[in-house]
Amino acid sequence: MSDPEPYTPGPARGAQIQKDGDKWTLILVRELRHPPAMVWQALTDPAQLHEWAPFEADGNLASAGATVKLTWGGTGAVSETRVTRAEAPRLLEYHDLRWQLEPLGHGTRLTLWHNIDRRFIAWGAASWHICFDVLDRLLAGAPIGRIAGAEAMKFGGWQRLKAEYATQFGS
Secondary structure, three states, X not given: OOOOOOOOOOXXXXXXXXXXXXXXXXXXXXXEOOOHHHHHHHHHOHHHHHHHOOEEEOOOOOOOOOEEEEEEOOOOOEEEEEEEXXXXXXEEEEOXXXXXXXXXXXXXXXXXXXXXXXXXXXXXXXXXXXXXXXXXXXXXXXOOOOOOHHHHHOOHHHHHHHHHHHHHHOO
16 A cells, blocks of 8 residues: 555445345445446456455456466465456456446446355455555556555555445444
8 A cells, every 4th residue: 555645435335235045245336437448457467456456366367267366465365266257348257256347438337246255245345445446546547556455454444434334234
């Protein structure tokens, strides 16, 4: 995180949860000012992921069938994952994540489905909220530096967001 002072996350928004049997899915929607091709690059290129995502990828995620190791920030946990779907620039699936990009004027409506343990839904929503803010600023050419993993949890805005999402989801 380079300089978090000028950044304060807005209120909890654009998130919902779905339950299917014992599985929980966190769904986050964000409207970005940038075209789908630009957002796609940020979702698949390891150098760009390093700037905003809560994990590092040791390879490009743009090709279905690619096997990539993801190292999750703050935990050091490494998971080898296979890209199950990559339909540039509209759909990407790997690990427990599904990304959909829809053109929206000159920008993109980005939807993320994240299969997640019920106990961590508010935590995940707060974390992705901040990651999406960092992504938006990165794509706008005004990067604020990565705020993810354990570092994000020390960030005051994360604690507020976690509490707001917990209230919203009753968790």
